[in-house]
Amino acid sequence: MARKRNQKMTPEFGDIARYDTFPKLLAYNAREHGREIVMREKEFGIWNEFTFADYQRKVRQYALGLRAMGIERGECVGLLGANRPEWVWGEVAAHAIGATSLGIYKDVLGEEAAYLIHYAEIKAILCEDEEQVDKLLELGDDIPTVKVIVYCDPRGMRKYDDPRLMSEEDLCAKGDALDREQPGLYDAEVERGAPEDVSILCTTSGTTSKPKLAMLQSGPFLKHCLDYLNADPKCPGDDYVSVLPLPWIMEQVYVVGQQLIARNIINFVEEEETTMADLREIGPTxxxxxxxxxxxxxxxxxxxxxxxxxxxxxxxxxxxxxxxxxxxxxxxxxxxxxxxxxxxxxxxxxxFxxxxxxxxxxxxxxxxxxxxxxxxxxxxxxxxxxxxxxxxxxxxxxxxxxxxxxxxxxxxxxxxxxxxxxxxxxxGRSEGMFxxxxxxxxxxxxxxxxxxxxxxxxxxxxxxxxxxxxxxxVKDLANTSMGVRFSPQYIENKLKFSPFVAEAVILGRDLPYLAAMICIRWSIVSKWAEQKGISFTNYTNLSARPEVYGLLREEVERVNETLPEAQRIRKFLLLYKELDPDDGELTRTRKVRRGVIAEKYAREIEAIYSGQDAIDVDTTITFQDGSTARIQTTLNVETLLPPEGPPDQQAAE
Known part of the structure; x- marks a missing residue:
C-alpha cells in the first residue's frame, strides 16, 4: 500500500465562508469531487475505499434514518466505539438534521457512560459492536433518555431483543424510505444549518473532576481548522492514519474538520494491535x-x-x-x-x-x-x-x-x-473559541x-x-517544605524517556524532598528479565524483583544527573500495578489525576517520607470486565540520596 509520492501537490482549501457547516461542505465536495478517495478502512486484511460520494450517501441515509426514528433538531446523538468511517458518518449526519454529537471513549466504564448520556440527554447512540451494546444495555434504567441504539457490526447481535436496538442496515433503510417520501427533506435540513449552531459537545480532560462538555459551533470550528491548515498545510490526497480516539478534540480537527476543508484521505486501521503494521502499509504524509x-x-x-x-x-x-x-x-x-x-x-x-x-x-x-x-x-x-x-x-x-x-x-x-x-x-483565544x-x-x-x-x-x-x-x-507547580520550587510534569517526562518507565508520579509538595512512584513498562522490562534469566510470574511479581529495582535505580540516577541538586529524586518505589484510567488514576488522554493518586496511595507516600524501607500491600483491583484480583506484595523504598529536611525529620529518617 505504501506509495512513492513524486507529484508535488498544492493545498486546496474549501470555501468555508460559503459552506459554513460540516454537511454543507460535504455536499459541495460530493458535487465537485465525488470520485475522490476520502476514507479507507482495513477489514480482514483488505483496505476498503470510500469516495466523497459514498461519504455523502451514508450521511444522508444516517441523517434521515435518525429523523425517522424521532431525533429532532437540538437533541443529542452519541457515538461509542473505535475509530471507524461509520463514526464520522454518524457525527456529520447528526449535524445535518440540527442535532449535536457527543463522542464517548470506547473504553469508558458503564458509570462514566451513564453520566455523559444523562448529562447530555442523549436520544440516540451509534455503537460499533456487541461489546459497546452490552455496555449500554447493562445500564438498564440509568439511561432513560435513549430512544434508539444503532449497532454497526451485526456479529453476535441475534440474541438481543431490546426494542431500542437497530442495525446500521435498518437505519439506512429507514433513511432511504423517508428520502423517497420527502425527497427534499435532507437538503432543506442541511440548508437550515447555520455557522452559529452548536454542533459538537466535546468532553474536557477532567483531570480534577468529571469532564465538562464544551459547546463548539460549526462556523468557528471550521475557521479554526483553516487557520491550522494555513500554519501546517495539507494537500488533497495526503494520507492520515486515524489512531487517537475520535472523541478527543484533535482527532475531531484532523478527521472531521480539516479533512472536509483540505480533502485529504483518512485511513482507519483494522485493530489497535495492527496499528503500526497498517501505518507502515499506508506510509502516511x-x-x-x-x-x-x-x-x-x-x-x-x-x-x-x-x-x-x-x-x-x-x-x-x-x-x-x-x-x-x-x-x-x-x-x-x-x-x-x-x-x-x-x-x-x-x-x-x-x-513519506x-x-x-x-x-x-x-x-x-x-x-x-x-x-x-x-x-x-x-x-x-x-x-x-x-x-x-x-x-x-x-x-x-x-x-x-x-x-x-x-x-x-x-x-x-x-x-x-x-x-x-x-x-x-x-x-489564549482562537477562531474556534467555545x-x-x-x-x-x-x-x-x-x-x-x-x-x-x-x-x-x-x-x-x-x-x-x-x-x-x-x-x-498552575495548581500542580509545587514547593517542598524546604522552599524548593519544582514542576512534577517536567521531571516525570524525563523519567519516561527511559524505555523501562511507563508512568511516573513525582511527589514533594509541602514535603522535605522529592520522591517518585514509578510504573515499569511491562513489555520492555519483562523482555529484559527474560534475557537476564530472571524468573517472574506477573507484573506485580516482576516489579518487586531486586534486579528490577537495580535497573530502575540506574535510570533514575541518570535523570538526577540532569537536574539541579535541590530537585533531584531522593527516594522511589515501584508500584505493583500500572496506573489506569479505569481506576480514575489517569484521564482518558492519560494525564495523571494527582488528587486521586494522593488519596489512593496515601499509605505508600507516607511510607516513603516516614523512613520505612518497605510497605506491605494487601489490596483488590477491579478489571474492565468487572472481575477482581487480590494483590499481596511488599513494596521496597529505594533511597538514592540522603534525605533533606529539618533536623527532626532527618533524625526520623
Whole structure:
C-alpha cells in the first residue's frame, strides 16, 4: 500500500465562508469531487475505499434514518466505539438534521457512560459492536433518555431483543424510505444549518473532576481548522492514519474538520494491535500521535537494540550519537541516516512524512530530539478542547524542543500575572473559541473571560524566539517544605524517556524532598528479565524483583544527573500495578489525576517520607470486565540520596 509520492501537490482549501457547516461542505465536495478517495478502512486484511460520494450517501441515509426514528433538531446523538468511517458518518449526519454529537471513549466504564448520556440527554447512540451494546444495555434504567441504539457490526447481535436496538442496515433503510417520501427533506435540513449552531459537545480532560462538555459551533470550528491548515498545510490526497480516539478534540480537527476543508484521505486501521503494521502499509504524509505513543515507539526501538548483535548495537549508538550531534547545529547527518535512521523510518511507516505532530500532554525534550535526529518532522502542539484544539505549533524552519511553538495567525497567547521570571498563567483565544460549557454557566464564567480562555496552565514566552513554553498545570507547580520550587510534569517526562518507565508520579509538595512512584513498562522490562534469566510470574511479581529495582535505580540516577541538586529524586518505589484510567488514576488522554493518586496511595507516600524501607500491600483491583484480583506484595523504598529536611525529620529518617 505504501506509495512513492513524486507529484508535488498544492493545498486546496474549501470555501468555508460559503459552506459554513460540516454537511454543507460535504455536499459541495460530493458535487465537485465525488470520485475522490476520502476514507479507507482495513477489514480482514483488505483496505476498503470510500469516495466523497459514498461519504455523502451514508450521511444522508444516517441523517434521515435518525429523523425517522424521532431525533429532532437540538437533541443529542452519541457515538461509542473505535475509530471507524461509520463514526464520522454518524457525527456529520447528526449535524445535518440540527442535532449535536457527543463522542464517548470506547473504553469508558458503564458509570462514566451513564453520566455523559444523562448529562447530555442523549436520544440516540451509534455503537460499533456487541461489546459497546452490552455496555449500554447493562445500564438498564440509568439511561432513560435513549430512544434508539444503532449497532454497526451485526456479529453476535441475534440474541438481543431490546426494542431500542437497530442495525446500521435498518437505519439506512429507514433513511432511504423517508428520502423517497420527502425527497427534499435532507437538503432543506442541511440548508437550515447555520455557522452559529452548536454542533459538537466535546468532553474536557477532567483531570480534577468529571469532564465538562464544551459547546463548539460549526462556523468557528471550521475557521479554526483553516487557520491550522494555513500554519501546517495539507494537500488533497495526503494520507492520515486515524489512531487517537475520535472523541478527543484533535482527532475531531484532523478527521472531521480539516479533512472536509483540505480533502485529504483518512485511513482507519483494522485493530489497535495492527496499528503500526497498517501505518507502515499506508506510509502516511502526516500523523498525529500522543506523547505516550511516541515514547512507546522510542522505547521499542531501544528495546529491540537489546535483542540485537553487538555490531548492530554499536551502529545504533554511533548513528544516534551522530544524529543528535548534527541536530545541535540544525542539520542532518547523512551518515547516520544511511546506517540507521532511513531503515527506522521505513520500519515505522515514516518515510513519506511531511508533517508529524504531538499534543494532548507534554513530551520530554529527549524524545523530541530523538525523532528529529531520525528525520521525523515532529512538531509540538498546544491547545485546549475549549479553543477547538491546538492553536500553537512549531513552524517548519523554527523548531525548539523545549517549546510548543508560536500561535496560529488568527490565534493569540499571553501570560497572565507573570512573576519576576516571566512565568504566569497561559491565556489564549482562537477562531474556534467555545460557546461555553453545556449547562454549566458557572464554570464558563470562570474559564472564559473577556473573550479569553484561562487555561490553568503555567508557562512563559521565550524572549529569544517568541515561542510559548508550557511548564505544568498552575495548581500542580509545587514547593517542598524546604522552599524548593519544582514542576512534577517536567521531571516525570524525563523519567519516561527511559524505555523501562511507563508512568511516573513525582511527589514533594509541602514535603522535605522529592520522591517518585514509578510504573515499569511491562513489555520492555519483562523482555529484559527474560534475557537476564530472571524468573517472574506477573507484573506485580516482576516489579518487586531486586534486579528490577537495580535497573530502575540506574535510570533514575541518570535523570538526577540532569537536574539541579535541590530537585533531584531522593527516594522511589515501584508500584505493583500500572496506573489506569479505569481506576480514575489517569484521564482518558492519560494525564495523571494527582488528587486521586494522593488519596489512593496515601499509605505508600507516607511510607516513603516516614523512613520505612518497605510497605506491605494487601489490596483488590477491579478489571474492565468487572472481575477482581487480590494483590499481596511488599513494596521496597529505594533511597538514592540522603534525605533533606529539618533536623527532626532527618533524625526520623
Amino acid at each position: 502526516f500523523v498525529l500521535l500522543a506523547p505516550r505513543v511516541w515514547e512507546s515507539i522510542a522505547a521499542e526501538i531501544r528495546a529491540r537494540m537489546m535483542d540485537s548483535t553487538p555490531f548492530k548495537r554499536f551502529m545504533y549508538d554511533l548513528g544516534t550519537k551522530m544524529g543528535l550531534k548534527a541536530l545541535e547545529t540544525k542539520k542532518r547527518s547523512w551518515l547516520a541516516d544511511f546506517i540507521l535512521f532511513r531503515a527506522l523510518r521505513d520500519r515505522y511507516g515514516f518515510s 512524512l511531511t508533517s508529524a505532530a504531538t499534543g494532548g500532554a507534554a513530551m520530554g525534550p529527549e524524545t523530541f530530539k530523538f525523532f528529529h535526529a531520525m528525520g521525523v518532522p515532529l512538531k509540538q502542539l498546544y491547545g485546549q478542547t475549549e479553543l477547538a484544539g491546538a492553536y500553537t505549533i512549531h513552524r517548519n524552519d523554527d523548531i525548539d524542543p523545549e517549546t510548543v511553538g508560536v500561535s496560529f495567525d488568527q490565534a493569540e497567547v499571553r501570560i497572565n500575572d507573570p512573576d519576576e521570571e516571566g512565568v504566569g498563567e497561559i491565556v 460557546l461555553g460549557y453545556f449547562r454549566n454557566q458557572e464554570a464558563t464564567d470562570v474559564d472564559k473571560r473577556d473573550g479569553w480562555m484561562y487555561t490553568g496552565d503555567a508557562g512563559y514566552i521565550n524572549k529569544k524566539n517568541g515561542h510559548l513554553v508550557v511548564i505544568d498545570r
